[in-house]
């Protein structure tokens with residue numbers, strides 16, 4: 001495998017970072033997870049815009065233009081013969097000292113890995129996910145704003161540990177006010193009486209690109225779509241609930257905290273949205289070749 005690091009493509013074994021890199025020492029950096037479908041990079045410009053916004057929010061200068069970054073992503077896919085794959089784009093603060101001071105870091109390190117995607121088992125798409133609410137709340141917006149896709153994912157990792165310990169693959173995370181925020185690595189939507197709703201990012205959700213695309217697709221298909229604060233109650237009484245994310249795409253949730261959602265089976269509108277999303281993924285995107 002070829003990895004982009006230090007401004008060029010190198011063999012995987014030579015793709016190394018310093019032990020003084022603040023990405024490693026402090027989780028100081030930002031990242032994106034991107035999908036390639038059918039030899040195209042899906043939502044590439046949107047991912048790059050979000051990466052640069054996250055970097056700006058943590059006062060991290062990315063030493064490449066957006067255009068050069070997009071080209072580097074495509075080149076990395078090309079070098080690894082990616083047709084359908086998953087791309088991890090990471091920007092760390094770079095090599096510094098053992099102290100916290102980010103201004104002592106020489107230069108941000110840009111790393112691009114293009115690999116195969118590890119999907120949820122098909123059985124979970126067919127039958128839906130069971131999730132639980134976890135005690136770990138989403139980061140307070142004035143600590144690390146959840147809109148920043150930072151390398152510091154300990155908040156989400158702790159939530160994931162709770163989910164797995166409870167026998168679930170995913171979980172529901174609330175914000176500091178007890179409102180629904182999102183899952184540990186996905187956004188959450190409800191459908192009730194044909195109206196589609198998701199919490200606004202101000203409630204502690206990452207502004208997911210799959211989320212944005214699904215809202216766009218749903219509106220184009222004639223659905224009413226709302227961004228509204230939600231309590232767990234709103235999900236418990238929904239007809240359908242689903243999660244969205246670059247890796248998971250659209251996946252039904254059929255049980256939350258032992259309350260079956262709707263009839264306890266993946267819903268029809270969710271399936272309709274998933275089909276429309278799959279069609280976009282197959283046909284849109286930046287060509288790799």
Ligand SMILES: Cc1ncc(COP(=O)(O)O)c(C=O)c1O
Nearest residue numbers: 185186187206208209210245246
């Ligand atoms: C915390 C969190 N929420 C939501 C998402 C979904 O965002 P996207 O659809 O852009 O992948 C992700 C995925 O990266 C995430 O890490």
